[in-house]
Amino acid sequence: MTVAPELLEPIRIEVPRRLTWRTFPYWLAGIVLFLVGIGYLIVVGVEYRAAFDFIKRGIALTLYVTFGAFVVGMALGLIAAMGRLSHNVMANNIARFYIEFVRGVPMLVLLVTFAIVIVPDVIDAAGIDRRFFDLTHRAIIGLGTVYGAFLAEVFRAGIQSIPYGQTEAARSLGMSRRQALNHIVLPQAIRNILPALGNDFIALLKDSSLVSILAVRELTQMAKLYSGSSFRFRETYLVLVFFYLTMTVVLSLVVQWYGRRIGTASEAR
């Protein structure tokens, strides 16, 4: 069983198990054809090639921001999910405050607020040198904080998808609350939510383009720089689309493959 795949589904690639002329994914062939076409232009076209070579220098930073924010988001999301599931009124309300606050503000606005206002305030208050937190890392924290609120709901749904009888069985064997959670509930919950986490990762990869507003030189920022100096907008942005779409299509295929694998395993239950 996958949990809440509809929460954030950035791209959904489904290849039918049996291909006939009716079920054949022509749309996917179209996307692949588009990518091949741009790829061809990059290989043969001088202007496309120049744009590609310039923009690709941002790919490492795009991946760094995406992974970094995902790690931050997972940690915050797990903590917030525990808060939401807690019977402690205070913990529950703090978690709810965080989740609803984040969901009520546009991501772009929140990202800038975090990077320019909140993170500097916090590190000043903590007495840490600002140089340890450049804009890239502030952007990671900002993006991670936003995604933590989304992931909290994924984790919560995952934990709640495990029947309470599992906890009762564990507790009746003498396991503590924490042991039951760590050894019985979470391993099952994580397995169920992996496809949803994969989708959120893809969404995060796309949203990492927002950090270009902070002049972090990831893919989108590199594209902005290149088009600004060369005025080759068509080539620049088609190449940028090529980068993102290639990554999201590949990741989406991986998510679908995994979802099918655990899907067939749970059907056997």
Add this chain to the structure above:
Amino acid sequence: MSDSMIRLSHVHKYFDSIEAVNDVSLEIERGEVVVVMGPSGSGKSTVLRCISYLETPTAGEVVIDGIRLGIPATDINAVRAEVGMVFQQFNLFPHLTALENVTIAQRLVRKRSKEKAEAVAREQLARVGIPEKADSRPHQLSGGQQQRVAIARSLAMNPKVMLFDEPTSALDPELIGEVLDVMLKLAREGMTMVVVTHEIGFAKAAADRVVFMDEGRIIEVGTPDEILNHPREERTKRFLRQVLH
């Protein structure tokens, strides 16, 4: 101190405003097998769950082997390790093999080594008659086999008491026998058992006493012969007529 293994005194349990258990007092001796019967909603499962403190009684006292539950001085996890519980829905851990289901609590709670825990687990799986299923996942096992793994999982903790909450109610009729056989064997070996069930045959074969409950109260208690063959109370008679048909 008496030799009782379980003592319930004046236990009450409310769910919101509904009184599921109403002033239940019961003393169970070491080695005794007690079968609890009653119509659904009579509070019999809730009483059982109060013994393992999966439900906290609203009022009253639960004492297991001289240890009073629900007071700060009592480590409930330590008590639960001594009280095995078998559920209607088995509640095996689906992400673990049968063997791992039986070893995990031994390792985490009893702090046994991997080797020791696995040796105990294999011994208990053999005891319930399925040593060859050690490496199977729960979904590969029949309901009867799953329930027997669940019994082995509890037995591996070397409990002083075993509680059974309608252990055969979720099973296909042809699988009930294999689970009851294991329970009967346990009873003959002298395990202290409290069993909520509708299996009259099991009660007659294994029980020292039968408790009949209705509407949260104990209606009557007696030997299987007294309760099942010569019930005094009208409600018991009515229930038995329905179960026997």
